[in-house]
Amino acid sequence: MKSLFLAILLLTLYGCDNSQNQSKPPVKSENKEQLISPYFGFLNQQKDSLIALPMDQAMESPEKYNYVIIENQVSPLGFIQNKSDNKESNGRQTAQNFANSEGSLFTIKNEIKSGDFGMLVNQAFLSQYKIEPFTKVERETTPEVKEKLEKKYKRKISKSTTVAVLKDQAEFNLTVFENQQDSALAVFSYIKEDQLINLDFPATYDDISTWRVDDGGQFDNEAFQVLTVLRSEAGISFVSIFWGAEGYELNFYQPKKDKFTSAAQAYGYSSPL
Structure with missing residues (x-):
């Protein structure tokens, strides 16, 4: 009798344990792509290829950069090869000298309608950052915003212009203050209701x-341009180009409290021949 009772008990326990195991979902092995630091490149005249620009950090594993953001467009990207410059190169990182330039060469798989520069990223980046459409404008900054900026920086404004507006009516403003000795x-600002995030350009x-070679001491609105606006959980980020007489500087700026900081930067030489 005891043997029969023990057998029934063991059978019951096995059935319960087997039932619990069947109810558990299978464990999936996740292979998430890691976020890699963005890189910059310049396009050829046909806008179907791109060469990565020299940057402070070396470009490791170029094949991992499988997407490019060009203004408000995203395209898959294919790494072709690392190429050297040739004797025909004039040393400029421009579309006109593209065939002669050195660097990591990529093919752009989608048709690109506009844009001369791209930010190379991977799928993990696109999972976190989404393109935020904006409209370029040129109008005087409102008195309320001017007052807020003058109070923050404790100096008078010489000129302030709203240069871009987002769909939610947030604005980007470019302000030049009067010189103090x-x-x-100059300050580039993102303004959304009471939120104010600034990018400062102090100079002697x-x-x-002053800010760029041969700028005549003027901060030109046409020299500093927003190429792409991105939104993530951290807030608004943007890609910009800052033109100078001899070249250009590309940056990917991210918000950090009330300031924008550069997360990726590249330079290109484009001095007129």
């Missing part, structure tokens, strides 16, 4: 070259 200051005033 030889101290010059020079009537030949």
Whole structure:
């Protein structure tokens, strides 16, 4: 009798354990792609290829950069090869010198309608950042915003212009303050209701070259341009180009409290021949 009772008990326990095992979902092995630091490149005239620009950090494993963001467009990207420059190169990182330039060469798989520069990323980046459409404008900054900026920086404004508007009516403004002795200051601002995030451009005033070589001491609205606006859980980020007489500087700026900081940067030489 005891043997029969023990057998029934063991059979019951096995059935319960087997039932519990069947109810558990299978464990899936996740192979998530890691986020890699963005890289910059310039396009050829046909806008179907791209060469990565020299940057502070070396480009490791170029085949991992499988997407490119060009203004408001995203395209799959294919790595072709690392190429050297040739004797015909004039040293410029421009579309006109593309065939002669050195660097990591990629093919752009989608048709690109506009844009001369791209930010190379991977799928993990696109999972976190989404393109935010914006409209370029050129109008005087509102008195309320000017007052807020003057109060924050404790100096008078010389000129302030709204240069872009997002769909939610947030704005980007470019402000140049009056010089204080030889101290010059320009500020690029994101403004959404009470939120204010700034990117400061302090400089020592020079009537030949203040912010850029041969800028005549002026911060030109056409020189600093927003190429792409991105939104993530951290807030608004953007890609910009800052033109100078001899070349250009590309940056990917991210918000950090009330300031924008550069997360990726590249330079290109484009001095006129």
